[in-house]
Amino acid sequence: MSTVDNPTIWEISDSDTEIEEDPGDLQLEDRSNTIPAKNALPPPPSYDYELPCPPKKRRSKEEIEADKEKVRLRKEAREKIRAVKEQEKQEKKKETQRRKEAAQHINNLKPENYLKCLTLCIDPALLQQQGSDILLETLSSNELQYSIKKQSFPNSITWTRDLTQLAEDVEATDVEDQLVQVLGPSEFLDMVISVKKVIDNEEEEPVLDYSTVKKVTVLVTESQTNSRKRGHASGDTIQSKYGGKDLDVEEVLVYLQLYKNTSVVFLEGWQDVTDHVCAVTKALSKRPFKLLTEQAELPFCVDGSWASGARVEKDGTGLKQVWTRQIQQLNRVSQVVASCVTAAYPSPQLLLQAYEALSSEEDKKKLLADLMVKGEGKDRRVGPEISTRIYRCLTTHNPELVLD
Template sequence: MARAGTGSAAGSRRGHRRPPTWEISDSDAEGPVPAEVPARAREPAEERRAAVEALRLLRPERALRRLAVRVDPAILEDAGADILKEALAALGCEYLIEPQPQAHSLRWSRVRPDPCPLSVPPEVWSENEQEVLLLLEPGEFLQGVAQLTQGSDPACSVPWICPESPARPHLAVIGLDAYLWSHQPSGQGIQQGSPAVTGAEGAVGWPQVEEALVLLQLWAELDVLLVASWQELSEHVCAFTRALAQRPYKRYREAQAFSFCTAGRWAGGERVARDGTGLRRAWHRQISQFNRVGPAAAEAVVAAFPSPRLLQQAYVACSTEQEQLALLADLPVTAPEGLRPRRLGPDLSRRICLFLTTTNPDLLLDLGS
């Protein structure tokens, strides 16, 4: 009976084989599993999901739908403003007609997503972009030009802006050139080909306009958009709105610890499989990243030492530092047809050696850079 029982137990073990797992002692199996262990295991996955969700919300095409262009009603008094309204409607963002602190101006604002991902810094979702586009009539702009160019202190005579306002103003003038030509006074005092307008401040033409543009840029960091039609203005407003839609994504990338690093398949790196396929190509590409190293020189190193580990072992086997630095100097490099074969050389040999052996993170490998 005992023998039969033993055989039955053995058969039971053969019929129900346990999968290969780590052995767990009785003491490890006792008691409930601490809650923080699975939570800690889930943290990387949750962080990745949060990052993916944040990037999805920050994509420019989605961010564009959360932008609003606030248009002052005074702008709509011009018949050409319908072109601007149609362009904004076709862009996909929201535009609102409401009075602005400055008449004839446009202002941009952003709606924060709800809920807002915790992985995105608050400054990324700045609701007020502080960007204002002020539309000026040609005559009004020329009056400011005369004030700027004839004033003794340009920094104190910049019109159109309020120093206390946090907004970053931009100016736009439609049809300035046509206005100058149509209002050119008759007489011998105006040079042909250089239109000007005569007012209380004197003659104001393109030379004064160009001087004023320089003063505005230098003293007030104020840029002026001179366009010939509402169509050109609408194209500029749409392009500026698209740029603002990309701003949160750029802020988010800059806020990362290593914003200069690229990730993903599009980064152009070599894919390495679990079985090691691709390691040789990755090693070849690593050598190719050194300055003044072509594919032939990289292939010479990889052919002699197929992996970084083998090269490191060769350095360990060297008896002196000079021998390490010159280890690769005499490696033959295949030359194109018709040219003499050459060797790797002492400079690249020294750089590769220092790259794999130094413990100084601030060491300059390339003396020629």
Template sequence: MAGSERRGPGRAARRATAWAVSESEPESEPEPRCPGAATPAGSPPTAGPAGRPRRRRRTPGEAAARRQEREALEKRQRREAAAAWRLLRPERCLRLMEVCADPGLLKDLGSDAWVKVLSSLDCKYSFEPQAIPCSITWRRNMPNALSTPDGPVVKTEEEKEVLVLVEPEDFLKRLFSLTQSFVNAPSASQPDLNQVLPLAGLEGSSTKTYSLAVVGLDAYRRNQEQGRQQALSPGKQSPSSQPGPELSMTEEEILEALVVLQLWGNIEVLFLDTWQEFGQHVSVLTKAIAKRPYKRQLESQELPFCAAGAWASGVRVEKDGTGLWQVWKRQIQQFNRVSPATAAAIAEAYPSPSLLLQAYEECSTEDEKRLLLSDIPVKSDVSGKDRRVGPDLSRRIYLFMVSTDPDLVLDLST
């Protein structure tokens, strides 16, 4: 009993001391919660490591909504990319082109022929004054958006190609002036190409690619030569009938001037005989310009060297093995100077590579292996005469099938 009384006052004294300390000392900071502890409702998020506030966890509904937004954005981007790719297809890209021709091209009587060829194209064309007289430029009208309330927005892009038609007489005079300029000038100086095509005063001429077209140059020179001979005949010579010095240019001098235009000015000159050929050239050039974005898109993708068509798409091989023979035949056709008929003849004789290897193993000598395929007949649909594979191709296929040297040259003619 006495022991219990001694313990009681001591415990009470310690409790009083604790209360005294609690009342005299300021309140301490709350202990940090564990990472997994729950935060009371209505309290702000506690600070994480380095004093950064902890992220609030998303509810399942918010995560699903964000995922749906992301999927909708990706779907819209794929749809826009597919629509843009459809516009670049060869069968549709020509409809986006517009050929802009200078009205001066209609002055000649034979211009109806090339306008008729131009009207047969599946594209727009217009006649409006150009910066260079008698020239043709191209515009591409690309839709800017898939759909708008007021209709599709069209974005017009100027192409860099410019085709200039030059009369034969004017062309010879300009070419003669060019030859005189770089003959009389020092060899290190650049010839003045503005004498052939005045581009000094044109804005943005450095970003353009120019080409010249001359229609009927040979006929003009023949007519002028005949007129010169008639003028030199006795009793018919007159000062007004004397030809200009440009007609004295030889073929070599003209070719030298064309080389100067190509090297110094990157200007190509095309000589045509009729207006029909001029129209065909404009048609081919329009189609090539229209397909440029499509080809550029193909080159940016993987394996741009693959050609379009069935060869690029490959042969479909079914689970039952259908199509393996076509794959084997095309592999043989990859050899140099091997026609489809020759590859088909070898594939028919040995329908698989394993059968060909088995035939090589059955041969007794090395020469017999090399000449195993040489006597296989090949049917030719062109000449109608049967021929054979030959020893050279037979040797190359044998070395390809059995050799382990990666640097071995199969074709000795290369």
């Protein structure tokens, strides 16, 4: 049996046995005597000195120059991109302005707008004739511009166009190539006598020389009905003037038409003259727009659903289709025949080399004649006619040559 020597006796006071119901209300007055918790971390140590920074590496002069060069290159690249964008912007702006001006120009050439640019220039002597007031009243009612000033030819009417209304940067007027001269029977007969003497080599030039005008129309008023139907003045009047015949008048009219580009029209009175002048004015107003619409970029293309052409890609796709359609433009060459030729010779250069390999002209013309064209029914040959036309089209140096 073991014994315990000097046992220690612990005394527990009443205050030690008290248990607080709310541990959160416990306040420690003396923190120095407080026992730290089991898992509590000690506070971080404090240092009175700073950690030394690693020393900076000094760059060499070459590295500094290389960095400057990189900065300069990047700046130049940015400037270049900025310049390209600015150039594209300016080109786009110019293209927009060009299209706007082209659209405005086309709009100005329309008959209803171009008519406002035309001005009729009337010789004052013409207004002294009886019935000429019909002309001025009609021009005013149709809102046609006219001016009264002396002309190079007496009793004539010319047309001028104001270029300022067609283009803002142009301040000038141009003269149209038309001239209308109104003559009475006696004046016309004087002209006939003068021209007849020129034809008979009795004089060098007639009194009225129209060589400075491109197109002249002489309006003869107050002519007899039967004479107007035949297109010349009265034979009795001509005979009374110089003893001539109706055949002489016909000769004069033909001479004026062929050598002077002058037409003679016989009218009854000023109403017919006014109608003719208004018709010429309207024709002049329609001519610019008509000429513009008749212009074609590819006038040799035939009409059809594919008249717009074939698309050719950057890799060359579509060239064979263009080659086929080029042959198909010839008269009486169908798409099947053209495809047969291009299948045998996929490019014009190959066909030209085949022509050069032949010695005689006859063999070259018949090179494509025996090619078989496969149709829905019976197969047939290309034939010597089409073969000859294709050969002429590709080898001739004469632009006026008729292929058929």
